Amino acid sequence: MAAAGGAAGEDARRSVRVVRFGDPSGVVLARERVRAPRGNDVVVAVTHASLGATDVLARRGGYVFQPVPGFVTGYDFVGVLESESAVSVALGLRAGMRVAGVLPRMGSHTTLLVVSPTLLVAVPDGLDPASAAVAPLDAVTAALALQLAGPAPRILIQGVSGPVGSIAAQLAERAGRTVVGTASSPVDGVATIDYRDPDWPARAVEAAGGPFGAAIDHTGSPRVAETLSPDGTLVHTAFAGRRGHERGDSLRGSARAAVARHPRERVCSVPFFVLRHRPAYRRMLSGLLADVAEGRLRSARPQTFALDEVWDAHRAAEGAEPGRKVVLELRAG
Ligand SMILES: NC(=O)c1ccc[n+]([C@@H]2O[C@H](COP(=O)([O-])OP(=O)(O)OC[C@H]3O[C@@H](n4cnc5c(N)ncnc54)[C@H](OP(=O)(O)O)[C@@H]3O)[C@@H](O)[C@H]2O)c1
Known part of the structure; x- marks a missing residue:
């Protein structure tokens, strides 16, 4: 497993990329380098990430904030913090903790993320990662x-x-x-x-x-x-x-x-909210995850797919039954 210092390198992560708009055949699994963390950035080993209506829309090329082909899908994620920085420590986020977050632009369907710790909150103890992953976005x-x-x-x-x-x-x-x-x-x-x-x-x-x-x-x-x-x-x-x-x-x-x-x-617009109102976003997400963990809020039941089954995951997300949400399992976590 690549850690903070060793994250940059060949084949360090696997990512779900849309290389052609349309049906799930335009989705590929890419092996790629990861940029080394800069400043207060931290590395998250992503274990689970939801795949929903917005990902399907972006795959088809119809999303309002549509990235060009070659983009990595996914807005939210759950994972394990692999490194820490002065800012993450100030926020109470230490290496080894389980974290969740929403990105201000797509890119969470990858096994290693290098992100600002201000995007992250701790996942409450006792909340399993797949159930946590359906909630953030x-x-x-x-x-x-x-x-x-x-x-x-x-x-x-x-x-x-x-x-x-x-x-x-x-x-x-x-x-x-x-x-x-x-x-x-x-x-x-x-x-x-x-x-x-x-x-x-x-x-x-x-x-x-x-x-x-x-x-x-x-x-x-x-x-x-x-x-x-x-x-x-x-x-x-x-x-x-x-x-x-x-x-x-x-x-x-x-x-x-x-x-x-x-x-x-x-x-x-959640991407805009995450981008512009970071403390309010973190407070909101922490509170909502606590609600899910303590049973005050019922979120969708996860329907999990391994990363190698991402094409099936896309098909399932197109017709997800009420109460279910597709979750990609990026690593056993
Ligand atoms: N603004 C943001 O930042 C943001 C973030 C996340 C998601 N979204 C968007 O929010 C929307 C909802 O997300 P979701 O994941 O809950 O979507 P979803 O899984 O696609 O659920 C769609 C819901 O809409 C219902 N529906 C279908 N046609 C309808 C119609 N003509 N009138 C009223 N309801 C209709 C469906 O009911 P039946 O199943 O009974 O047909 C279903 O309950 C999506 O469009 C998604 O892209 C926006």
């Missing part, structure tokens, strides 16, 4: 979307059977809010409206007992506005409603959201 997305949504007592959560929607619903209910979700089949513990019903906006308002003060949406559907009160807030986590148009829809939708007044619209 999705839980931070859900928590950030709720923060942007504000304190409205009634909230609509689109895609409540998905990993992000499910966590958002739990956090909102825990805060005493009335939650109605949309999905194609009922979700345990949440009033669920079938989004295929042409009258779904009216049905959602009826189920909530009145118009919503906030909605979290990943589809970009203009119909979400029908569910909101005039002073409501619409939070976009994605604009994924029209397959093959996601990138253009995201760019247009984000531009519209910047000037929208009734309802007020906000774009939830």
